Amino acid sequence: MLEIRDLHVKFHNRDREAVAGVSLTIHDGEILGLVGESGSGKSVTAMSVAGLLPRKSCDYSGQVLLDGTELLHADRSLLRQVQGRDMGVVFQEPMTAMDPLMKIGHQVEEVLHIHTDKNKQERRAMALEALAAVELPEVEVVYEKYPHELSGGMLQRAMIAAAIIQRPKLLLLDEPTTALDVTIQAQILELLKKLNRESGMSMLFISHNLNVVRKLCRRVAVMQRGVLVEEGDTEEVFHDPQHPYTQRLIAAIPTRKRKEDAP
Amino acid sequence: MNGYLRVGLILTGFLAALILLGMFWTPYDPQAMSVGPKLAPPSLQHLMGTDKFGRDIFSRVLQGAGTTSIIALSTVAIGAVCGTAVGALTGYFGGLADEILMRLNDALTAFPSILLALVVISILGPGKKRNVILALGLVFIPSFARITRTAFASLRDANYVKSARLMGASPARILLVHILPNTVSVLLPAVTIGFNNAVLAEASMSFLCIGVTPPDASLGYMLSEAQGMLNAPWYVIGTGLMIVLMVFGVGLIGEGLQRRDKGVA
């Protein structure tokens, strides 16, 4: 469903390639975890998929195929067709990722505005439905609120609602829980699991937190300095990490927590 | 060193040299009448021509630019020194004085500087150079105070300032040695903007004949004189261009400084 082939990205103002030859596949209905520390190139990989690379200020090569459609080199108008409709993105900081002057409801239904001819009532109905799907309470009230009136967790739910309103094939999640409290984090993970189970949406989940990935993803890929160092079944990677970097990452998890989380 | 800074420094340096020269020597006596033919257009003898009294305009412009620059520099000096002092103290110590002064500051900076300067000068008495400097200097204090206050307040809690405080440095030392040098990047562009505002404000006031009046002819006064001699348009153009070039040069320096600090080419 999503296939990344030999992706290279190098920013003009950096010496090292941010992504140096990454190949990844996400199957239908799968949640793939992409792990690595900051600067490992995991976010750049996701941005390449989402069509958000600053094309003018970087060199890139390789292929990004979403159901066979090449996106990396696709022209803007084709890319815009895919963005929002076949692919939704959720970012790390819900507070800044939302337009502070636009009502939540209008941001959630923006994708419909761009990609469909639905009228105001239809859009509103779908937005309310999406807000309910991400388990927000009092959706009619939330619809009318501005971002600064909601908590971080609620905002992130609204962001997810905005990303899934068109039932995209792929949901890109760039550290969606990092900015949130641990309890809220767990709720969002549960929500994502539910969405995946019920709609069969594929997800690329990016995090620097191995524990979070383990809770959500069947399969995991580990990146370091722009290169994919390990890929495989999450539990296998956890119990028997092959690459020294992965071993160090796992060793860095506080032990008490690791016991707690062990199945 | 970016392009703006380079061009600005060259232009300003050139003008400054000309103006400095003009303080000691001008081609002709700026006040003397009939040093050449009346209403003569620019020529090699009279670079900017002559006016209806046969005075050499280039000499007059040099002298006027000298007066204008001295007033602008004194004004900025008053504004920058007093403003920085007020801003530094209120920004570093905060408290009630800070609240009150900044409220007052908000109110004052909402008004155009020339309007305030006119009010002050009408109180001090129009037509004297000293009063013009005092009026403009007073008017420019609030804007400098505000800029400095923001810079000092943000550095007050910087870690290196905290550590200096822990090592027992006195507030005076912290303010002067530790914080002030780090606010230079904010203050320098402010000085260039202040200088330009001062030049324009002084020129406006003198143009209105309530700033500097003869014998201290400033560029503004000369323009009002020149407006009455439109049959010698080179008088207007020469004088006006001098103001434009002075402000443009310093403006480019300011632009260059701001871009250098932001790290944009």
Place this chain on the structure above:
Amino acid sequence: MKYAAKRLLMLLVTMVIVSFLAFLAFDLISGDPATAMLGTQATPESVAALREELGLNRPFLVRYGEWLLGFFTGNLGTSYNYKQPVWDLIGTKVMVTLCLSVLSFLLITMVSIPLGLWSARRAGGRLDGVRTAVNQLCMAVPPFFTGILLSWVFGVMLHWFVPGSFPGLEHFGSALKYLFFAAVAIAIPRIAMTVRMLRSTIMSEMQKDYVRTAISRGNDRGEVLRRHVLKNALVPVVTFLAQTMAEIVAGSIVVEQVFAIPGLGRMLVTSISNRDYPTVQAIVVILAFWVVLAGTVADIVNQCIDPRLRLGGDA
């Protein structure tokens, strides 16, 4: 609407403070108006009589109260110089300056907003440096210089208008034509500043995270700008335009002199030269009111745009 009412109340308080300061300052410096009005013919008896007539023997606060009340009843005191009620002197002049200010403001917004958008779009391009330099150059041109050049070119040479003879507001069309040239002189440096401001505001908004979100939903550049960025950039721009209103007032003082427009600014300058304090006082307070009003309107507009400004705060 509650915040608008609150803001208007604050406007009133500010105006009372400003007028009090103005009254105090001029009361302290102006000396004895009775002596000033009678000039050389002053005898102790006539001064005393006039003081009684002008009510100068009463306490300061009473006189301030009356003067302030005068603003609402149209009684602004008597000019020393013309021996006429100040209101009669400045009544029509207020309208002239108002026309000039509105004309300049329209000119500034109509030119600088499209130009600013264009300049933001072209930021970082090849001619960016040249555009910035031109911008700095325009900011360096003082309005009175442009004013003289305009009246020389369009007045003396092309005879489009007669410099020095303002037709008066009764002939509205030709008056507007006359004022237009003055407005251009005021507008040029201010347009340059507004363009520069717009450019940097839009550029910094374009860096924000919500723009990335908007792009990820499939908006094209124009839609991102229209739907999100412009609204977000509006708040600082509105504040800036209020400042522009204040700067126009300052510009009009000088430019009215250049074009011999019988407005408030020209009157102010004459009155300062003549030390005609009641007139200066009245004009300063009117201009100050204008400035503060512009700020208040900007605040209210901004609160309508940005819901975050509606919460408590200083509003």
